[in-house]
Amino acid sequence: MRPENYQAQSHPPSHEYELNFGPNHPGIEGNYALQVRLHGDTVVSAHADGGYLHRGFEKLMEGRLWIQNIALVPRICVPDPVPMEVCYSLAIEDISGLQVPERAKWLRVLQLELSRIAAHLFYFGGHAATTGMYSPSFWGVADRDLILDRFEELSGGRVYHIFNIPGGVRRDIPEGFLGRVSALLDYLEARLPEYDDLLFRNQVFVRRSKGVGVIDQQQALAWGVTGPNLRATGLGFDVRRDDPYLIYNQLDFEIPTEDSGCCWARTLVRRSELQQSIRICRQVIAALPDIGGPVRAPIPNPLAWNVPVGESYTRVESSKGELAYYVLSTGGEKPYRVHVRGPSAMHAVQVLEKMVTGGRLEDVAQIMFSLDACPPEVDR
Amino acid sequence: MNGEVGRPISRLLADVDGARCERKGDRRVRIDATPENLPAVLELLKGRAGYLHLSAITCIDWMDDGEFELIYHLWSYEDRNLVSAHIRIPREPGVYLSVYDLFEPAGFFERDIHEMYGVFFEGSPDQEKFILTEWNGPPPMRKDFDAEGWVQGTFQWEDYRPEWLQEIEEKGGGIAIKPEQARANTRKIRGWKQ
Incomplete structure (x- = not known):
């Protein structure tokens, strides 16, 4: 208002x-x-x-060509844009039966995990700031910037990459890219102990967040909580493993869980996910040189592309939880309906209202950040 | 497990008149239900098959048919399967039952659909405006609402020529756009009558 x-x-x-x-x-x-x-x-x-960020994406997408919407979708969630592109592309590929080349799948996974690391680094800074610690936000944003450098090298865009299109990715990686990403991962992994000293072993933060904003597994399931917030209540559910897309079923990674369901547990889950994402990226880097072939399937003239009649409900695991797109085509040049189900649509509205009630004023900000709620996903 | 998931659901729905189930993919099942039996279908799925997670409710406006389609996407953590239950309700008056008593996440999705499509859900806890707090027009996601036309009719194109730009243009620089070349005049807006 x-x-x-x-x-x-x-x-x-x-x-x-x-x-x-x-x-x-x-x-x-x-x-x-x-x-x-x-x-x-x-x-x-x-x-x-809500409503301060409403840009009417779902309505806009009904009035634009299939390929034009690729430029719109990453803007739905600014800190973690890659899952949006991939999910929308997967939905179109599902409807039109496009076979994505193997190399493109691996390249998408590399981007998805880098984007997850960037989003988590961004998140730690915000969460720490709500408890009065501002150094982690400087560190997190500075390290995230190094990931954005790699995205810039890959796609030309730092925040909105628009690199994934239906059928694959826009172009192959530049020469020496994998080596630079590998060096970046080494650096990030070496930074983790420093983050531990600064934040995760810091008693100011631990005592401030432990036991605050507790949610048990039954409530979490009833309220529709997903992603790291659900895993912090002890349920090891991850779309990447349980409803696999791309090549996640060929990768070796663990799904970290915590039991206490408080702000501290949610932080720890994301802290462990950083290591798992680094692990996945390393596997992709090791496997990618042996996977040849094209990086995108031939698609019809994108400016006159009539995607066949069909519907698809596609889900991916974003850094915030279960992200889903419902896409419906009536055979036209434009989608008939695109529905975006952002994970924060639950976390930032009903779950937040219920979790905050009965708590204290100084914990409101911390609970919101610990849920990693992303308002643009709510408003769309 | 994948191949067997569809069968228990079809057995579950055998007692419900008019509900059809169809396997669409590895982990996707489509159910076509009727407005009368949908609450029973959802209750069976939740109570007897472990579909605890309401992933989303999608609304589609089929303006030419005079109907709204509502799709309830349910996920089972045990079966690892996603069921989409489709129903169609008449566009006028656009009223349906809330499933908030079964699935709490429905509260948000129903509020959102009420705001964007004008479908009223009986029994939903909160149907106040959420995103479009200051909007008094028709529900904007309906197909008969022309967003671009509304913008053209509500706002004016303004010629942006500040003094510093005029000075540059007098010297022969800048990008001079004559009024007849301006976007608002040359572009025809489909479906909008001046």
């Missing part, structure tokens, strides 16, 4: 008061707001208020 349209309501005398937590608040993630009702420092009720 715009400030000029806000009308203060008078309530009967009470010890409770209302606080607008966001949209301009250092503790809120992105452009988002929570209207919390407080009694002292205790949150009595919370009401999520």
Whole structure:
């Protein structure tokens, strides 16, 4: 709601008061707001208020060509754009029966995992900042920048790569690229102990986040929690393993879980995922030189491409949880319907409202960041 | 396990009149249900087959048929299978039952569909506006809402020629666009009547 349209309501005398937590608040993630009702420092009720980032992507996509939408989808989630491109491309390939070349699949996995590492590094900084520690955000953003350098080398774009298209990827990797990514992974792995010292073994952070925002497995399943947040409650579910896409069933990786379901557990799960993503990237780098062939399947003239009649519900595991696209084609040049199911659609609205209620005001920001809620996925 | 998943579902649905089930892929099953039996189908899937996770509810506007299609995507953590249950409801009055009592995530999706398509879900806990707080027009995701036409009718194209640009243009530089060449005049907007 715009400030000029806000009308203060008078309530009967009470010890409770209302606080607008966001949209301009250092503790809120992105452009988002929570209207919390407080009694002292205790949150009595919370009401999520979105729409500050609504750009109407689903409507826009109905009016654009299949290939034009590739430029739109990464903008739905800024910190983790690659899963958006891949998921949309997978849906079109599923409908039209395109066979993606093997090399393109491996290249997509490399990007997906690099994007996951970048998103997690971004997330740690934000989460630490909500507990008053600002150094991890500088470190995280600085290290994420090195990943963005590789993406820039690959695609020309740092944040929005638009590198995955239906049928494969745009072009093959430049010469020496794998060596540079390998060196980057070595560097990131060497940095992990330093992150441990700075954040994960730091008693200020541990005591501040342990036991805060607890959610048990039954609640998590009932509320539709997915991704690292679900794995922090002890259920080892991952779309990459349980509903495999691309070549994830050929890769060797573990799915880290934690049992306590608090902010600290969610952080630890993501910390372990960094190592697993590095491990996956190394496997891709080792395997890629032996996989030859083209990097994209021939597609019809993209400006006059009538994708055959069909529908597809495609899911991938983004850094935030289960990301799904429902794509429906009626045989036209443009999609008839594209529905984006971002993981944060659950985490940032219903789950957040319920988790914050009964907690304390100073934990609101931390709980939101620990869920890794991404408001643009909610607003679309 | 993959090949066997479809069979228990079809056995489960044998008692429900008018529900058809069809395997679409390795881990995808499509169910065509009717508005009357969908709550029973969902309840069977959740209670007897372990489909605990409501992944999404999708709404599609079939304007020419005068219908809305609602699709309930359910995932089973045990079977590792995704079921999409399709129903069609009349576009007018566009009312259906909420499944919030079965699946709590439905609350958000129903609120979103109510806002974007104008479908009212009876029994849904919260159907207040969420994203389009200040929008009073028709539900924008309906196919008969022309977004570009609305923009053309609501906002004006403005000629952006600040003083510094005019000075450059007087010297012969810049990118001078004559009024008749401006985008708003040359471009015909489909479906929009001035």
